[in-house]
Amino acid sequence: MLGLWLWPHLLTLVATAEGATDWGDLRLPLEHVPYFFRNNPHLEQRCKDEDTCPYKAMLRETRCWGYEEKCPESQRKSLPQCEGEVEPTRRKSVPDRKSLFWRQADFGYVKDRMDNMKVFCRGSHTSDSSLECTDALGFCRGRNIYLDLRHANMTTRDRYRNDIVHNSTFGGHCDLDKVGLNAAMTTPVINKRPLASWMQEMEHFASLHPQPLSTGECDVIVDRPTLIIKMDEEYNIFHHTCVFMNLYISLHLNNSFSKHVNLLVWDTSAFDLLGYMSELRGAFTKHDVMLLKQLDGKRVCFRDAIFSLPSRMLLGIYYNLAPPEKLRVTFLVRNQYLSQTSCSYRCGIDNMYPDLARMRGINYITWEKMDALTPENKTALPNRTNYSFDVGEFVRLVRVAADQVTSHHDLKKARLRTHKGHREL
Structure with a gap:
């Protein structure tokens, strides 16, 4: 269900003086329009009826975010993926861990x-x-x-x-x-x-x-x-x-x-x-x-x-979130297939930033050599002071991140497709 109260003026787009819909008010990425229509069938029907609707091609798509009443798993926007083998000591099976991740860090949360x-x-x-x-x-x-x-x-x-x-x-x-x-x-x-x-x-x-x-x-x-x-x-x-x-x-x-x-x-x-x-x-x-x-x-x-949902809810997004290990997902915030995140220094907070990277489905690296890191205020809490870094070590980490991106198999495939397309031209 989408709530217990209907707020029609929030769900209906603006109508022009001639009675047609102002489709320019629907400010969504084109790929998200089918999902919006799934939750607003009256607007989907209006798009079918109006010749001026620019989203006719989207009417053929059958997709849903995952939080709708009738949204089969095969039509969901995203599905969690397990990387590598799950340790045999883990109590939960892979399907259970995927379901938990989807509920904690994907549209199942909604x-x-x-x-x-x-x-x-x-x-x-x-x-x-x-x-x-x-x-x-x-x-x-x-x-x-x-x-x-x-x-x-x-x-x-x-x-x-x-x-x-x-x-x-x-x-x-x-x-x-x-x-x-x-x-x-x-x-x-x-x-x-x-x-x-x-x-x-x-x-x-x-x-x-x-x-x-x-x-x-x-x-x-x-x-x-x-x-x-x-x-x-x-x-x-x-x-x-x-x-x-x-x-x-x-x-x-x-x-x-x-x-x-x-x-x-x-x-x-x-x-x-x-x-x-x-x-x-x-x-x-x-x-x-x-x-x-x-x-x-x-x-x-x-x-x-x-x-609006505040930022520091218990088990909220992202603050205090602890998704299951070795799981990653194409979530609300992930737009690129290839990326790398690095945190110059975790500032004494061990899990927060790796969790953020794992939610987005990208690799994570951080500072490794503590003797090449100098806090400005040595008596302050780790996350309450500035730091200076060894330049050589910083450049080394950047190169490690760059190598991980350039060696990614999806990037190699994309380059092959681009090269093939140029040859055909």
Whole structure:
């Protein structure tokens, strides 16, 4: 299933004055269009009916991401692959380990989140509010949500204050399952950290009467669907990448890929900390990025709010992920068949970066000679200081990586095909 609430304005493309569909609003790679049609049969039918649809060739494709209700394994976007023999001491068989990998690090992860989506606040009419979330409140979406920031006073350095929202300042006009919401918060303490879930915000979600949108209590009404995200450390590219990876997965959870959306950074500090969002926002929206502090002092009503998966969920993507060993996959982030990743130094974190490389299905190398590595601050934690490297050793590692790529059998095949094509010309 694709969630318990239908959000038609998120799933429907823009219609022109003549009634035809603006297919330019479907901003997806061409190879992903068949998957989108699989989840949106009404748009697939519209493409069949309209002569202006540029995706006619995609209608012949029968593919699915893997999280759909009726998606056979043979039609999935990607399948895990085992490299080499699995140790006989391993308890799980190869099929079991493949299934586990698919659920933890592939589109099976999306399916698991969809399957445990729960409604916590249900409205009686279409003009009412609603709220539904996954387990541990990692992903939530709401309709007609009220947020009172008149006393937020975002003037400090604290990026994730837990006093921004409290009872009666955050909620909607709907019947709240407070018992169910409280039960969703009885999870490991790590899930209650700001970058692990939306718990510290959702625990204050309240049933409001009457509907703020109908009583003129909203100083600002945000009509455009809004993706709300929490930014991780900008100075660490690994942590920062987690933000965008989970934002992309959230689009799948919501089955919405339009760029007519807002991006709102939930940061309670007084700073403009956008990180690489300025450069990457074009992949998600046509509009300027919003900061929470821009709404400081106002009562805000969101027609549609999507609280994106945060970057540091327990067993999330990528943070804290530990996929089964010797498995690799063509996952959401893998676009090239040939690549090599290297980490100059793991900074005392042994498994995180190799896991990232294995998820993407590429080789991994790192610094080997510790006597050729010098920390700037010898008393600081390994991941909290800069390093200088021996130039000769650095060049050697680059050459090792280059040799592994140039000797790859897929690259040799590609070169043979290119050479053959030139000869035929």
